[in-house]
Amino acid sequence: MRYLTKSRFQLAMECPTKLFYTRKHEYVNNKLDDPFLLALAEGGLQVGELAKKYHPGGHDITALDHEEAESETNRLFNEEKTILFEPAIRHQNLFIRIDVLVKNGRDLELIEVKAKSYDKLEGPESFMNKNGSLSSAWRSYFYDVAFQTHVLELAMPGYKVRPYLMLIDKHVRCPTDGLHQKFRVVRNTKSHKGVSVSSQLVSEDLDPQILIKVPVDEQVKFIRSGRDSDGLVNFGAEVKRLAASYEADQRIQTPIGSKCRSCEFGRKKEDIVDGKRSGFRECWTDALDWNESDFAEPNILDLWNYRKKDARIAEGRVKLKDIKKSDIGIKSKATPGLSTSKRQWLQVRKAIDRDTTPWVDAQGLQAEMETWSYPLHFIDFETAMVALPFNKGRHPYEGVAFQFSHHTVQEDGLVAHAGEYLNTERGVFPNYRMVRELKSQLENDDGTIFRYAHHENTFLCMIHAQLRTDSEPPADQKELMTFIRCITRPERNNTQQWSSARCMVDMLELVKSYCYLPFTNGSNSLKDVLPAILNSSTALQAKYSKPIYGAEGGIESHNFKDWQWARKENGRAIDPYELLPRMFDDATEKTQELISDESELREASAAMIAYARAQYEEMSEYEREQLFQALRKYCELDTLAMVMLYEGWMDLIGSN
Numbered sequence: 309m310r311y312l313t314k315s316r317f318q319l320a321m322e323c324p325t326k327l328f329y330t331r332k333h334e335y336v337n338n339k340l341d342d343p344f345l346l347a348l349a350e351g352g353l354q355v356g357e358l359a360k361k362y363h364p365g366g367h368d369i370t371a372l373d374h375e376e377a378e379s380e381t382n383r384l385f386n387e388e389k390t391i392l393f394e395p396a397i398r399h400q401n402l403f404i405r406i407d408v409l410v411k412n413g414r415d416l417e418l419i420e421v422k423a424k425s426y427d428k429l430e431g432p433e434s435f436m437n438k439n440g441s442l443s444s445a446w447r448s449y450f451y452d453v454a455f456q457t458h459v460l461e462l463a464m465p466g467y468k469v470r471p472y473l474m475l476i477d478k479h480v481r482c483p484t485d486g487l488h489q490k491f492r493v494v495r496n497t498k499s500h501k502g503v504s505v506s507s508q509l510v511s512e513d514l515d516p517q518i519l520i521k522v523p524v525d526e527q528v529k530f531i532r533s534g535r536d537s538d539g540l541v542n543f544g545a546e547v548k549r550l551a552a553s554y555e556a557d558q559r560i561q562t563p564i565g566s567k568c569r570s571c572e573f574g575r576k577k578e579d580i581v582d583g584k585r586s587g588f589r590e591c592w593t594d595a596l597d598w599n600e601s602d603f604a605e606p607n608i609l610d611l612w613n614y615r616k617k618d619a620r621i622a623e624g625r626v627k628l629k630d631i632k633k634s635d636i637g638i639k640s641k642a643t644p645g646l647s648t649s650k651r652q653w654l655q656v657r658k659a660i661d662r663d664t665t666p667w668v669d670a671q672g673l674q675a676e677m678e679t680w681s682y683p684l685h686f687i688d689f690e691t692a693m694v695a696l697p698f699n700k701g702r703h704p705y706e707g708v709a710f711q712f713s714h715h716t717v718q719e720d721g722l723v724a725h726a727g728e729y730l731n732t733e734r735g736v737f738p739n740y741r742m743v744r745e746l747k748s749q750l751e752n753d754d755g756t757i758f759r760y761a762h763h764e765n766t767f768l769c770m771i772h773a774q775l776r777t778d779s780e781p782p783a784d785q786k787e788l789m790t791f792i793r794c795i796t797r798p799e800r801n802n803t804q805q806w807s808s809a810r811c812m813v814d815m816l817e818l819v820k821s822y823c824y825l826p827f828t829n830g831s832n833s834l835k836d837v838l839p840a841i842l843n844s845s846t847a848l849q850a851k852y853s854k855p856i857y858g859a860e861g862g863i864e865s866h867n868f869k870d871w872q873w874a875r876k877e878n879g880r881a882i883d884p885y886e887l888l889p890r891m892f893d894d895a896t897e898k899t900q901e902l903i904s905d906e907s908e909l910r911e912a913s914a915a916m917i918a919y920a921r922a923q924y925e926e927m928s929e930y931e932r933e934q935l936f937q938a939l940r941k942y943c944e945l946d947t948l949a950m951v952m953l954y955e956g957w958m959d960l961i962g963s964n
């Protein structure tokens with residue numbers, strides 16, 4: 309039986325056509341589907357297990373087989389009062405497993421548990437937009453609950469169903485140390501969902517509760533009555549149609565659009581390997597009658613930051629060569645450098661002319677460089693935001709900064725991996741230690757500090773707030789806060805504002821303003837910019853094609869020895885990230901690739917998952933050390949990538 313389940317319904321809400329491609333091994337699928345790594349990245353499984361602890365006396369329906377689970381559910385459902393975890397509910401071709409079902413006579417509470425933060429002070433108002441539509445941040449959660457409510461009502465007529473979301477209370481503080489470690493995610497477990505709950509869990513761990521139960525009847529009614537202007541007009545009929553199409557394995561045709569950019573069914577040519585089929589290509593061939601050569605031409609999905617993709621696709625102007633200057637609407641900006649629209653038009657022109665040469669505003673970049681002081685410092689952080697805190701007194705999803713890397717460049721061009729930090733201790737709160745180490749590495753001169761994107765600034769501001777509000781602050785609280793203020797720009801929503809003497813320079817903003825590398829295909833992610841700059845600069849290729857990195861008399865490195873970064877294949881420099889060792893031995897090549905590609909899967913970076921494993925997975929000291937080695941190498945390359953970008957610019961503007 310091909311059932312419409314809650315995950316398939318959610319997939320269909322993204323695009324109904326996806327139902328046809330899902331779970332077919334002949335189609336490429338780029339969604340990370342390793343449940344173990346996903347659980348580590350999202351924390352959903354641990355939160356699900358915690359929710360069970362808040363419902364003592366509940367029965368776990370552990371059978372994975374549909375029929376077995378259903379008969380187990382039916383047997384227990386006969387009780388007048390009961391609590392069921394993961395009960396199997398079926399109605400015709402609809403099938404769901406509910407996280408928690410509380411039965412009290414004819415009243416049923418349907419509770420969907422989500423590892424999503426909820427601000428109880430804002431209340432349900434945050435669920436809606438000002439114009440009365442559902443907030444996009446919450447829409448998919450409500451549709452999920454609406455679908456389950458619909459199926460449960462059909463399967464259990466005569467019962468009154470009340471839907472709830474069980475969410476993470478943003479304001480609560482973790483009652484004890486080590487709560488996170490008591491809900492360990494385990495690979496290859498025989499238990500139902502791969503979380504092993506420690507026998508050391510005590511009642512103090514569960515009070516106050518980290519999860520909060522929020523009634524969502526109103527939102528579910530809103531959806532099912534067709535009042536959601538961006539949603540389904542007739543909920544019941546649409547569920548029926550989706551279920552019937554899935555059961556009959558019929559493809560639902562939907563218009564192509566900007567949503568196809570993130571389609572997991574094989575958008576990129578390099579994804580189509582091993583004779584697999586691309587769902588993306590099938591959709592686009594049907595819609596546009598394209599052949600192989602059409603797919604090879606640059607199209608509007610890659611046009612950077614362009615908001616009118618759907619309008620152009622609807623007009624049938626899908627290739628970049630069909631885009632006119634008036635479609636972009638060129639505007640200048642008040643500050644130096646390219647405006648967004650000018651950069652978009654540059655991308656279109658380069659694509660039309662098949663011009664792969666780099667574009668650099670030498671004058672603009674030179675003017676920026678004149679404001680810099682040597683030695684230059686390049687820093688990058690690795691961080692995690694976990695649902696269940698590691699430590700007592702911490703909030704859920706409070707940021708944890710566990711690693712940084714630091715390169716320097718002297719005025720004469722001498723490059724060095726100047727320092728690094730990685731917390732290797734289990735169960736400690738590493739933020740203050742990390743800032744302390746960063747301070748000791750950066751306070752010895754007034755050199756300009758570089759970051760790539762906002763992340764480092766955001767995290768330092770967050771740590772500043774942690775220091776300020778800590779009831780047991782470290783002895784050097786004031787020094788650490790002064791240091792943070794000195795190198796950051798306060799976030800707009802910061803309660804405290806300051807002006808900084810040595811504010812970090814964002815290289816991403818410099819890329820956007822002064823440099824366009826056609827090899828990036830419109831992406832500004834450092835992971836795409838690095839191979840592009842390496843392929844654009846002959847000086848970089850010449851320098852790094854020798855095994856000088858980590859070599860005696862070469863470039864000082866903490867984690868590499870006699871390493872050659874520029875290696876060519878088919879005339880192109882290989883992406884340096886591809887030269888690194890694999891982060892996880894037990895993950896497939898594809899999974900490894902997906903979690904390493906930050907642009908595709910921002911939430912689940914490889915470093916964050918690796919750190920989570922080292923923190924709370926049972927492993928030998930040798931395995932942990934291997935993981936730490938890989939983490940150090942990845943982070944070192946992140947800051948070396950920034951150095952190479954700087955060196956590439958120096959080459960391209962002729963400053964060498």
Ligand code: SF4
Nearest residue numbers: 323325568571588591
């Ligand atoms: S290519 Fe577009 S239309 Fe086809 S399944 Fe993917 S998102 Fe849907």
